Amino acid sequence: MSLRLLTRSFISQRISSSRLALPRFYATKKYTESHEWVSIEDGVGTIGITDYAQNALGDVVYVEVPEVDSEVELDETVGVVESVKSTSDIYTPLSGTIVAANKAVVSNTKLINKSPETDGWLFKVKFSSQDEVDALLNEADYKKLIEEPDH
Template sequence: MTKTYFTEDHEWIKVEGGVATVGITDYAQEQLGDLVFVELPEAGKALAKGDTAVVVESVKAASDVYAPVDGEITAVNEALAGDPSLVNSAPAGDGWLWKMTLADESQLEGLMDEAAYQASIA
């Protein structure tokens, strides 16, 4: 079963079978504007909840993307190196940032579901 969670910092985390895919929300990419560069982490890097995992740069500003939970990066979206605009065109799809294993699934309980996230940005 796939379930998607959201953070106050506008990240989404989609969990499927102990593997989490992380990206930024549509709202976040709209606020940033057109992305021109995505600084991806290395696979194998351990992250603690709240650590900066990725830096995205737009024509307006650079912004950190934080790890929503503890875990280890298992894959990064290499397509973004050549086409960072995928984050703008498909933030919840082809514009994902990294995949990670979950160190502590109970951390997901502190995150928002989509209805709560939408209410928080309304």
């Protein structure tokens, strides 16, 4: 039996089985009006500042991230990003428990300028409210926001 026929047979049997539960392995990226991004995956939100925000700040010279295991509430100040131009508070866009903090950005603040939406993430929250996730901006709405003249 060829591999193609074997695979088709296996998949057909598995799809017809009521015990099959396909896991969801994708992330959803959302944004806040205060220029944080949130990548949602498996009940955890990874949070950082957007590329737009890091461009506005300029060279980042100091970063403070929240403590792991701390409980946070929506819009609570949880950290600070300081640049040569200004200091900005970091707000949590989700309520829940901090499950990770990126200590690499504390010791190497340039990560935020080099890759703010990947390696420059700040912290992760195991969130407690799907409604808070649903209230975040999608990419198209965030792009509209930053294209407005007052941003």
